[in-house]
Amino acid sequence: MIGAGGTPGGIPMFLIGVALTVLGGYLLTNQVTVTSGPWLLYGQNAFGMSLLPFLFGVGLLFFNGRSIWGWLLLGLGLLIIFAGIIVNLRIYFEPASLFSTLMMLGLLAAGLGLTARSLKSL
Known part of the structure; x- marks a missing residue:
């Protein structure tokens, strides 16, 4: 079975990685205020x-x-x-607790890592 990035398997890992990346990115950008x-x-x-x-x-x-x-x-x-x-x-x-900040950054890093790992050929 050809999976994500032409590698064998990896589709579930890719989808979980993308979901974690999107969730972490959303939570992080939700804490940002942009003004002009x-x-x-x-x-x-x-x-x-x-x-x-x-x-x-x-x-x-x-x-x-x-x-x-x-x-x-x-x-x-x-x-x-x-x-x-x-x-x-x-x-x-915006001010956030240390736990929230670590969770946001952790989800983002974990998601990017899983996504990259799913695209790596075995």
């Missing part, structure tokens, strides 16, 4: 400036839909906006 802050550049709000390439790109594309510069500016603008969102995130781990 202002987009600052040298102490000034920079969100409007990050929209300029996007707006110029949209304008060029409405003028000429085949404009290479329009597509480049549109893509660059979207990339700048996405990067600005990611850069300005603040991630906090």
